[in-house]
Amino acid sequence: MKKVINTRPAIDEKRIAPFREMEDVLSLSCVVGDAMERSNVMRHDMKPKAANKKIIGPAITVKLTAGDIVDCLEVFELAQPGDVIVIDAFGETETSIWGGLMSGLARNAGVVGAVIDGSCRDTDESTMLGFPITAKVSGPRAAHTAYSGRKEPISINVPVSCGGIIVNPGDLIVADEIGVSVVPYEELEEVYPIAREQADKEIATREEILNGATVEELLNKFGRI
Numbered sequence: 001m002k003k004v005i006n007t008r009p010a011i012d013e014k015r016i017a018p019f020r021e022m023e024d025v026l027s028l029s030c031v032v033g034d035a036m037e038r039s040n041v042m043r044h045d046m047k048p049k050a051a052n053k054k055i056i057g058p059a060i061t062v063k064l065t066a067g068d069i070v071d072c073l074e075v076f077e078l079a080q081p082g083d084v085i086v087i088d089a090f091g092e093t094e095t096s097i098w099g100g101l102m103s104g105l106a107r108n109a110g111v112v113g114a115v116i117d118g119s120c121r122d123t124d125e126s127t128m129l130g131f132p133i134t135a136k137v138s139g140p141r142a143a144h145t146a147y148s149g150r151k152e153p154i155s156i157n158v159p160v161s162c163g164g165i166i167v168n169p170g171d172l173i174v175a176d177e178i179g180v181s182v183v184p185y186e187e188l189e190e191v192y193p194i195a196r197e198q199a200d201k202e203i204a205t206r207e208e209i210l211n212g213a214t215v216e217e218l219l220n221k222f223g224r225i
């Protein structure tokens with residue numbers, strides 16, 4: 001059975017850290033999407049299914065095979081602390097490829113969340129562990145791995161399609177209760193100052209609105225809402 005396991009190109013944590021420090025920013029996936037002129041925003045149906053907290057970190061990618069999707073048990077040996085596991089399960093909704101025990105293994109590897117274009121289950125377990133999952137759907141039916149023991153076909157650290165967006169290994173994932181934005185690794189340094197500036201403007205605008213500012217006043221001062 002097909003098995004491709006690539007090594008991810010080295011990640012410069014200095015490019016990732018400023019985004020991690022934005023964890024408290026409200027509407028973060030929107031701010032980051034805006035900073036890329038609305039590109040690289042996943043489909044609306046990619047939503048938190050467990051432990052509703054933000055997921056910020058570089059992607060380790062998993063590509064599964066439509067018609068023969070499996071549990072990606074090998075990814076836990078490859079994931080680095082701080083990683084986000086991004087799984088392309090071809091949007092399959094009737095068979096879950098992630099469960100609560102896998103959340104425990106991911107957490108032990110230091111993984112900060114999973115983003116799945118497909119289905120997950122055992123979401124109560126993942127919430128109990130504080131391990132956030134964003135996925136298309138959730139449902140109880142398992143993949144065949146639990147019965148067959150087969151963990152292939154699988155490709156790890158290849159470009160994948162997730163929520164309608166191409167994700168390369170090392171791209172930055174920003175997921176919150178609203179959705180998921182993806183910053184290509186080579187654009188991190190360009191996108192960060194734009195996102196930070198918009199976040200700061202929004203904080204100031206929010207304050208002005210609480211103090212009763214009008215749309216005209218806000219446009220004059222900030223140039224946008």
Ligand SMILES: O=C([O-])CC(=O)C(=O)O
Nearest residue numbers: 097098099100101102142
């Ligand atoms: O079969 C699965 O999807 C895996 C599972 O339940 C778990 O990790 O707890």
Ligand SMILES: [Mg+2]
Nearest residue numbers: 099100101122
């Ligand atoms: Mg389970």
